[in-house]
Amino acid sequence: MNIFITLDYELFYDKNPKLENCIIYPTNEILKIVDPLNVKLILFVDVGYLKCLEKYKNTFPELEKDYLLITTQLKELCAKGHEVQLHIHPHWEDTTYNGKEWTFNLTRYKLTDFSEEEIHKIVTEYTEILERITQQKLTAFRAGGWSAQPFKTIGEALQKNGIIYETSVYPKGVLKSKEQWFDFTNVGFRKSRWKFSSDLTKEDPKGSFTEIAISAFKVMPIFFWRFVVVRLLKIPNHVSLSKGSAVGPSKLHILRLLLWPSYSVVSIDGFKASYLEKAYKFYQNKNLQDFVIIGHPKAFTPFSLNEFKKFINKNERHKDVIVFSDIKKKAS
Helix, strand or coil: CEEEEEEEECCCCCCCCCHHHHHHHHHHHHHHHHHHHCCCCEEEEEHHHHHHHHHHCCCCHHHHHHHHHHHHHHHHHHHCCCEEEEEECHHHHHCEECCCCEECCCCCCCHHHCCHHHHHHHHHHHHHHHHHHHCCCCCEEEEHHHCCCCCHHHHHHHHHCCCCEECCCCCCCEEECCCCEEECCCCCCCCCEEEECCCCCCCCCCCCEEEECCCEEEECHHHHHHHHHHHHHCCHHHCCCCCCCCCCCCHHHHHHHHHCCEEEECECCHHHHHHHHHHHHHHHHCCCCEEEEEECHHHCCHHHHHHHHHHHHHHHHHHHECCCHHHHHHHC
């Protein structure tokens, strides 16, 4: 079974998010685990942040420093053979910096909050920025907040820019809020990848895109109660390497998680990393082709990194890790 280790390489949404804490340091910590094993990561880079840094760096020296810091790390990652891919949180189009802090406007958090013309412009511009910085050709996309529906216009823009892989879907996932909207409830565990055209949840053998779904697992409410307790007690091993806030679900959605079973992504983040082994065995038993792990460096904890280290070292699993550029090689 192929293993994909995908990281959403992005900031928290605080007024003064610390790049070193949110991205640079935790990314370096996971590199300490994977580099000795020659394991390659896939980094879905939040390119809107890079665009904003380029916009303001000549005016504000602190942002020029951040721009140099993040672009240096991305270039070093690519030089080591890690892969960068397209991740879009379009709220950066409405985000400003006043010399002291960022002002985040999350009114248009999803790509589908923009016009068709704007979507094409954003996808093209973001692709060009990341390819210019890293000198890597992009082939895969993940929507910010998994919100890639409806896909038709997004797909047209991606296709024009040579993107052929999509990985926003996770089986049985659903969240409908003002900021985020996705409904993958009709996606089961029969396949881990499929061809599709304009609906990423419906297989079309003649489709131009290949969905490689993020792996998921069924979670009982007790998991989230434990998560709440861990957060409240601030146990050092479970404290994130960085501090900040992210766009979260509504209070109603949180209540549902605490009262009824739900589905969650297989993740390196925090307490969720405790499910890596169980989820992997579930996918093995289903004879699925791919096991796709997601992570956010900003949400790593000492506990989660240790769980990931145990997982990837077990039974020489590191030999099964691939990146998107390996797919065609394995098919030929």
